[in-house]
Amino acid sequence: MRAALALALVILAGAAAGAARAQTPAEQVARGIRAYQNLDYDSASVMLATALTQQDSALADSDRARGLVYLGASELYREHRDSAAALFGRLLRLDPRYHIDQLVFPPEVTGLFQQVRLVTRAVAVVVPPVSDLHSAGQALSIRLYATTLHPVDVAVLRPNGMQLRSLYQGGVGDSLQLSWDGRAADGSAPDSGRYLLQVDSRGSDGHVVRSVVLTLDITRVRPDPLPMPAPPADSLFRRETAPGGSGLRALVTGLAAAAAVAVLPAIVTSWSSASTDRFVVAGGLGLAGILGFQGLRRPQPIPENIAANRALELTWQRRVDSVRAENVALQQEVRIVIRAGAGRVVEAP
Amino acid sequence: MKARGLWGLLACVSLSRPLAAQVPRFLGLDLQVSRPRFQSTSPGGGEMLSGLVAGGRVRVVLRPVSLDLSYSQGRLTADTGSAAARDIVEGSLFLSARPVPWLALKAGPHLRAFAAPGGTERWVLWEGRAHADAPIVQGEWLAYVEGWVAVASSVNVDPGAAGARGAEAGVTIKLPHSPLWGRLAYVVDQAQLKNGARTESVQSVVLAIEFGGR
Numbered sequence: 001m002r003a004a005l006a007l008a009l010v011i012l013a014g015a016a017a018g019a020a021r022a023q024t025p026a027e028q029v030a031r032g033i034r035a036y037q038n039l040d041y042d043s044a045s046v047m048l049a050t051a052l053t054q055q056d057s058a059l060a061d062s063d064r065a066r067g068l069v070y071l072g073a074s075e076l077y078r079e080h081r082d083s084a085a086a087l088f089g090r091l092l093r094l095d096p097r098y099h100i101d102q103l104v105f106p107p108e109v110t111g112l113f114q115q116v117r118l119v120t121r122a123v124a125v126v127v128p129p130v131s132d133l134h135s136a137g138q139a140l141s142i143r144l145y146a147t148t149l150h151p152v153d154v155a156v157l158r159p160n161g162m163q164l165r166s167l168y169q170g171g172v173g174d175s176l177q178l179s180w181d182g183r184a185a186d187g188s189a190p191d192s193g194r195y196l197l198q199v200d201s202r203g204s205d206g207h208v209v210r211s212v213v214l215t216l217d218i219t220r221v222r223p224d225p226l227p228m229p230a231p232p233a234d235s236l237f238r239r240e241t242a243p244g245g246s247g248l249r250a251l252v253t254g255l256a257a258a259a260a261v262a263v264l265p266a267i268v269t270s271w272s273s274a275s276t277d278r279f280v281v282a283g284g285l286g287l288a289g290i291l292g293f294q295g296l297r298r299p300q301p302i303p304e305n306i307a308a309n310r311a312l313e314l315t316w317q318r319r320v321d322s323v324r325a326e327n328v329a330l331q332q333e334v335r336i337v338i339r340a341g342a343g344r345v346v347e348a349p
Numbered sequence: 350m351k352a353r354g355l356w357g358l359l360a361c362v363s364l365s366r367p368l369a370a371q372v373p374r375f376l377g378l379d380l381q382v383s384r385p386r387f388q389s390t391s392p393g394g395g396e397m398l399s400g401l402v403a404g405g406r407v408r409v410v411l412r413p414v415s416l417d418l419s420y421s422q423g424r425l426t427a428d429t430g431s432a433a434a435r436d437i438v439e440g441s442l443f444l445s446a447r448p449v450p451w452l453a454l455k456a457g458p459h460l461r462a463f464a465a466p467g468g469t470e471r472w473v474l475w476e477g478r479a480h481a482d483a484p485i486v487q488g489e490w491l492a493y494v495e496g497w498v499a500v501a502s503s504v505n506v507d508p509g510a511a512g513a514r515g516a517e518a519g520v521t522i523k524l525p526h527s528p529l530w531g532r533l534a535y536v537v538d539q540a541q542l543k544n545g546a547r548t549e550s551v552q553s554v555v556l557a558i559e560f561g562g563r
Contacts, residue, residue: 254492257519261535277386277535281534282535285492288490288520
């Protein structure tokens, strides 16, 4: 009879273990929480500890945080205060922004959690996954959330570990907003590559106790130059000269006026008193007529067409100058795309 | 009487347009030098003098008329004989209108004085003028002819003025790359005293620089 009972327990235990193995870590956390709520702290501790020993990837951060807080509470009620404090510290390092629900947990649990928060120096770093800095004034937004007031150093490091730019050195309480223009300390744009955003939390003795490191994949993008405007088509230009005329009218006008000057004294006074000075004027008029005759036979410029063509060329030249200036500006302008990776916590040795 | 009629005609022309259209459109300014030859002939003989005269003209162009005010002054000295040197001073004020683009009609007083040591001879001529111009090269070279008669005249010398007439011809050239125009002209006029007592003529070659007001 005893042998049969022992055989049955072994079979039941084996079945229970098999059932536990068949559950996902999230389901195990849920069972552990139900055990805690049923005041079965020992079972809750076993189940939650089992679930939390799974690989990180097997449990979502939110489930891991819930499991840790319930496990810490269970350990506190099992009189394992140090273990509970360690679990709360682990929870705060996982999520420095975590706040315990005071409606769910009694004051002794929340009180211990707050005590642990006060001595745990950890920072959560929130950076947009992709930032496109394409004009002056734009910057990468960096937000820090701290567990408690403590000093931090925030810097961007080159791929070789050298500092590219120090962003902040000082205390952080609840949260801190920082920004980075994507430039090195000397204002130059960094080469494309993988950089690191490192936030060091310092302890009361000034030593770094913990660092959060994010990868920043930086890509420099030079905008393509604008194409030069094409010169105006020949069909847009007007004809600048007209075929020359006969010029006869100019010749006749000039010679007629010269003749008039020559005969004016006879009309007004008398030939006897005529001054020979008038032939200077008559000669000038005659010469003007001859020059006009010759000049008008040549192709004649069309001033309005010439002006229109010059205006067309000027407009095109202004466009070329404008595009050239824009291209010079574009060459100086560097667009920076920053892709932020997931943060990882590095504990000080 | 004739002068009054001419003035009345020009006044009618100027007032036939609304007053608002008569605001000055532009102002012209001429500076000129001329070399006049003065010849006086009388039954008893004559005299010839020449010299240099400088002057200027201001033209206010109203629509549809324009107003020309001119003044010149110089000194004449005897070319031959022992004629006394004298100053010549002239001034005129003409109101002109262009009934057609190539023709301008002008009217107004023309004053001339010869100031000699023995006294000053003063002429007051009320003139009517016709000015015709024609381009040699469109917009750049302009030939012109102007003729005038004195519709009324007076002089402070006995036996009084018998009349006067004159003419002018020349060329106006726009100086390249400049708002200035150059003018070369020949001017001749003749004034007579009554009863053929004396005839005076002045012939001048004029060189002028004009600014605006064309």
